[in-house]
Amino acid sequence: MLRTLARRMATRGVVFDMDGTLTKAGSLDFKKMYDLAGVELSKDILAEVAAMPAAQRKEAMQAIVDVEREGALRMELNPGAVELATWLDVQGLPMAIVTRNSAATLTYFLEEMWDAPVNPALSRDGELDLGPTSTPLITKDAPAKPDPAAMLLIAKRWGVSPEEILMVGDSAANDVAFGNGAGSATALLDEGAAGRSSEERAAGKKTHEPTFTVKTLLELVPIIEAENNINKEKIK
Ligand SMILES: [Mg+2]
Structure with a gap:
């Protein structure tokens, strides 16, 4: 400690x-999540996605949710x-x-x-x-x-x-x-x-x-x- x-x-x-x-x-594959959402690993993914235009934001959010679902099964x-x-x-x-x-x-x-x-x-x-x-x-x-x-x-x-x-x-x-x-x-x-x-x-x-x-x-x-x-x- x-x-x-x-x-x-x-x-x-x-x-x-x-x-x-x-x-x-x-359990959560952060690299895959960031890649699919189109966000650099060093950035705040939720903030970056929130700032995207509506159509892109929807797609990126879906990618996050998909990776989270996969991750939950491995928890x-x-x-x-x-x-x-x-x-x-x-x-x-x-x-x-x-x-x-x-x-x-x-x-x-x-x-x-x-x-x-x-x-x-x-x-x-x-x-x-x-x-x-x-x-x-x-x-x-x-x-x-x-x-x-x-x-x-x-x-x-x-x-x-x-x-x-x-x-x-x-x-x-x-x-x-x-x-x-x-x-x-x-x-x-x-x-x-x-x-x-x-x-x-x-x-x-x-x-x-x-x-x-x-x-x-x-x-x-x-x-x-x-x-x-x-x-x-x-x-x-
Ligand atoms: Mg954590």
Whole structure:
């Protein structure tokens, strides 16, 4: 675990990215997605597609959805995801998911492979309706990560400050920038693969610098324990 920035606040909630974070990296073929949509890998694909003329935009969006559908069928849970979520639940810490993936893929993930409570579950198409006790407040008007708007809305719903939220994701440009932009703590899951996050870090953008870098999700347990003094009584 590499701690890069000082942290003052306890963690009172955790927001997760989905693809490559709660699920194993590699199910989504980003290269194919960008190629088919006609967007350079270094760009923000959703922003680029949104700026296309209508006919081109429709085609590019369809390509994204097709690749996401293929990817959903390959989805597997990341090691430690269930254990971490179970532990957070026992600690009484709320969890949310914010993904740039579609509502359809997020729904599939929640129905087929995820049991831990998340509220809200936010896709690029807006917040999923998680049942009668959860009326979606976050609409599709909340822009996709890395815009920090959704994080501020989550903090409001949880009744905590954004600084008390830990954002966990595998993309420096999308997840770390999203958390940093809201003033939250950020943990970059960097499994050492030659992925986009390494390239982004090499670019050295300050908005992309995480508070913590971890190689596995379970490394977050001692980090949160230390910040929240969870073992204080045991140590005494
Ligand atoms: Mg991801």
